[in-house]
Amino acid sequence: MSGSTRLDRLLANLGYGSRNEVQELARRGAVRLDGAPIKDASQRISVTPDLSARLTVSGELLDPMPGMAVMLHKPLGVTCSHKEAGPLVYDLFPPRWRRREPALSTVGRLDKETSGLLLLTDDGTLLHKIISPKHHVAKHYVATLARPLRGDEVALFAAGTLMLEGETKPLAPALMEVLSPLSARVRVTEGRYHQVRRMFAATGNHVEALHRERIGALALPADLEPGTYRLMTAADIAAIFA
Ligand code: URA
Numbered sequence: 001m002s003g004s005t006r007l008d009r010l011l012a013n014l015g016y017g018s019r020n021e022v023q024e025l026a027r028r029g030a031v032r033l034d035g036a037p038i039k040d041a042s043q044r045i046s047v048t049p050d051l052s053a054r055l056t057v058s059g060e061l062l063d064p065m066p067g068m069a070v071m072l073h074k075p076l077g078v079t080c081s082h083k084e085a086g087p088l089v090y091d092l093f094p095p096r097w098r099r100r101e102p103a104l105s106t107v108g109r110l111d112k113e114t115s116g117l118l119l120l121t122d123d124g125t126l127l128h129k130i131i132s133p134k135h136h137v138a139k140h141y142v143a144t145l146a147r148p149l150r151g152d153e154v155a156l157f158a159a160g161t162l163m164l165e166g167e168t169k170p171l172a173p174a175l176m177e178v179l180s181p182l183s184a185r186v187r188v189t190e191g192r193y194h195q196v197r198r199m200f201a202a203t204g205n206h207v208e209a210l211h212r213e214r215i216g217a218l219a220l221p222a223d224l225e226p227g228t229y230r231l232m233t234a235a236d237i238a239a240i241f242a
Helices: 007-013 019-027 095-099 124-131 153-158 195-201 234-240
Strands: 004-006 031-033 044-046 055-057 069-074 114-121 139-145 175-180 183-188 207-215 229-231
Parallel strands (some): 114 207
Antiparallel strands (some): 031 055
């Protein structure tokens, strides 16, 4: 985002409240630029990348500007949805982020019982670039299995002919690396519904645990604990497509 915008519009779109509520905040001196209060929120403000470091609301630095991207270590038991019942990934972020416009959305989905690297962004172009099959962004998973591998899975997944139950188009070739008789690393470039679980189901197996460790060359940081997140840098985004 660049150019200039009314301060009340910017803050309302970042979820700080209605435009009236934001105007009231400003009147009370709670909105400050470089430490100086901006009392009239109808004032236009230059939207520059450093604004988040210069503008404070109630003493706290402004939330990330539109165009944000976040990496989350998705824990087990939370759903990638804006409205389903039960714990949602959006509950892991500041509540204000639920009111952002444009909205923050997950880049594809992980199942409720899948853990690992999950990206979220409010940038629709970026989102589509990551999930579009055209860009062949590889997603790397580690699957823990109920039964020992039977031995033909690597060839079967690589063939580009595997048909999932209920579908009419075969899966694109996927790479698999055996980690142990009961675990494997799988690299897929598509994002079909429950894809990895259904691939192993097609071999008569059952996935007991599934974890996404990498998207493109972007790995889940080792120090990012389950349930925590970090804003993405330009280098992180470049790594997705590297
Ligand atoms: N494949 C699955 O089966 N589940 C996920 O969450 C992601 C890929």
